[in-house]
Amino acid sequence: MKVNRSIGCSVTECRYHAKSEPLCSLDSIQVGKNASSAASEKDTECSSFDRE
Ligand code: SF4
Known part of the structure; x- marks a missing residue:
């Protein structure tokens, strides 16, 4: 699997995670937000996530 060294991620449950x-x-x-007005990193999320 190719990896993108510019996008770090710890979400191993995602089908696009490099795993190794x-x-x-x-x-x-x-990247999207899950609040009407993002105030911290907790209000942001990867919209490209897809459960493996
Ligand atoms: S799509 Fe998003 S959640 Fe999935 S591996 Fe890439 S950065 Fe992580």
């Missing part, structure tokens, strides 16, 4: 390294395998990701 804490990296994403996608060329790019979409």
